[in-house]
Amino acid sequence: MHLQTAPRLLKTPALGSIYLNVQPHALTISDNLRATYTFDREGRLLSCFVGGENYRCGLCGDVLLKVTLPSGKQRRLLCPDEQTGLSESVRSAVARISAGLADQLPAELRAWLAVILAWDAERWARERQTFQTIYKPVSIVPPDQYRAVVLQATEGCSWNRCSFCTFYRDRRFHIKAPDELRTHIQQIKAFLGAGLALRTSIFLGDANALIVPQPRLRELLQVIHDELPSATTGELRPIYAFLDIFGGEQKTIEQYAELRAAGVRRVYLGLESGDEAVFRLLNKPGSPAACLDVVRRLKAGGISVGIILLAGPGGATLAPQHVAQSLAILQAMELAPDDLVYISPLIVPPDGAYAQQARELGLAPLGLDEIAAQLATLKAGALEATEHRPKVALYHIEEWIY
Numbered sequence: 001m002h003l004q005t006a007p008r009l010l011k012t013p014a015l016g017s018i019y020l021n022v023q024p025h026a027l028t029i030s031d032n033l034r035a036t037y038t039f040d041r042e043g044r045l046l047s048c049f050v051g052g053e054n055y056r057c058g059l060c061g062d063v064l065l066k067v068t069l070p071s072g073k074q075r076r077l078l079c080p081d082e083q084t085g086l087s088e089s090v091r092s093a094v095a096r097i098s099a100g101l102a103d104q105l106p107a108e109l110r111a112w113l114a115v116i117l118a119w120d121a122e123r124w125a126r127e128r129q130t131f132q133t134i135y136k137p138v139s140i141v142p143p144d145q146y147r148a149v150v151l152q153a154t155e156g157c158s159w160n161r162c163s164f165c166t167f168y169r170d171r172r173f174h175i176k177a178p179d180e181l182r183t184h185i186q187q188i189k190a191f192l193g194a195g196l197a198l199r200t201s202i203f204l205g206d207a208n209a210l211i212v213p214q215p216r217l218r219e220l221l222q223v224i225h226d227e228l229p230s231a232t233t234g235e236l237r238p239i240y241a242f243l244d245i246f247g248g249e250q251k252t253i254e255q256y257a258e259l260r261a262a263g264v265r266r267v268y269l270g271l272e273s274g275d276e277a278v279f280r281l282l283n284k285p286g287s288p289a290a291c292l293d294v295v296r297r298l299k300a301g302g303i304s305v306g307i308i309l310l311a312g313p314g315g316a317t318l319a320p321q322h323v324a325q326s327l328a329i330l331q332a333m334e335l336a337p338d339d340l341v342y343i344s345p346l347i348v349p350p351d352g353a354y355a356q357q358a359r360e361l362g363l364a365p366l367g368l369d370e371i372a373a374q375l376a377t378l379k380a381g382a383l384e385a386t387e388h389r390p391k392v393a394l395y396h397i398e399e400w401i402y
């Protein structure tokens with residue numbers, strides 16, 4: 001579909017002001033500044049703003065509501081009835097707009113609107129089912145990769161024992177064979193259809209995909225390049241992935257340089273805390289000092305880093321040393337503008353190992369306001385501690401949906 005990309009403002013007495021923002025791979029419709037809907041080329045609803053509330057729609061078929069209340073931000077998944085209500089109201093708004101503007105729109109745009117209107121309740125249900133046959137739950141990716149194509153080259157976490165993290169407890173660690181990955185990617189391409197063009201980067205799932213031994217990783221990356229060359233140039237699509245610190249220590253600078261040449265651009269490491277005592281409490285693999293070493297190796301190999309810190313671990317008792325040591329290690333990392341620092345407010349899983357240990361050690365948990373204050377201190381400190389100003393941002397695990 002060739003369509004001139006441009007914002008258009010269309011007015012009719014019946015519809016009022018309808019603003020259509022046609023982007024190369026997404027269409028945003030604004031209905032009298034009261035509601036906004038964004039769709040991909042496959043007609044899939046990506047996000048919308050209706051009745052003062054923000055919704056993000058996952059490929060998984062769920063919808064995440066984000067709303068700011070006087071008591072703070074609320075983030076929750078819609079229940080099935082709410083979701084049906086939302087999708088029907090979006091569809092009927094698009095049907096009204098499409099009918100009202102039919103004679104003012106070029107044929108290609110009318111065709112795009114028709115594709116959007118094909119998403120009825122049955123289609124949503126079918127896509128949800130298909131998603132579940134392709135993917136294990138995509139538990140988390142870093143915020144700058146929310147629009148990536150996620151490929152589960154591995155499933156789960158090879159460690160899976162951090163005291164605060166429950167993301168991958170539902171699955172065993174598994175490295176896909178090259179043919180298995182090829183099939184997975186072909187299924188994803190068929191599933192995303194024309195919507196693939198919007199997703200210019202690749203996120204390699206799950207928790208620490210780069211831990212895969214180098215010969216196998218080389219084969220897997222080759223499969224990815226065969227199946228998913230860049231949409232426009234035929235070059236490599238940029239690749240991003242998580243890695244745990246222990247896994248990071250298993251590779252040399254030369255191996256990282258090879259991964260860089262194969263398209264890997266940034267690796268995200270969960271340091272969580274620069275303080276040894278807090279780090280041990282979290283039962284992370286490796287150590288803060290080892291994390292510094294891994295960062296140096298990655299950067300020497302030409303790969304950028306994303307460092308994730310927690311706000312709140314160790315409670316009030318360990319807060320001063322958590323903040324001081326975390327900022328000290330960030331400073332030692334000599335981060336650059338293409339590196340990132342994320343700060344994730346700790347959400348303590350009830351009855352998990354972290355909660356139990358914190359109770360036993362008498363660590364008074366921080367309240368929400370205190371966590372927010374620590375987050376702000378870490379954010380300001382991270383900016384000051386790093387000469388070349390990497391981006392520092394919030395990483396809220398409840399804001400994620402794929």
Ligand SMILES: C[S@@+](CC[C@H](N)C(=O)[O-])C[C@H]1O[C@@H](n2cnc3c(N)ncnc32)[C@H](O)[C@@H]1O
Pocket residue numbers: 140157164165166167206207208242243244245268269270271272308309310344345346347348349397
């Ligand atoms: C996939 S892991 C990061 C990469 C790698 N597995 C590692 O541990 O270094 C995802 C990140 O989510 C965050 N996370 C996990 N559980 C969390 C929780 N209960 N509360 C807040 N953040 C959490 C942590 O910062 C963790 O580093």
Ligand code: SF4
Pocket residue numbers: 157158159160161162165166167168207244270284285
């Ligand atoms: S924090 Fe990372 S290493 Fe630890 S269990 Fe979670 S995914 Fe695995």
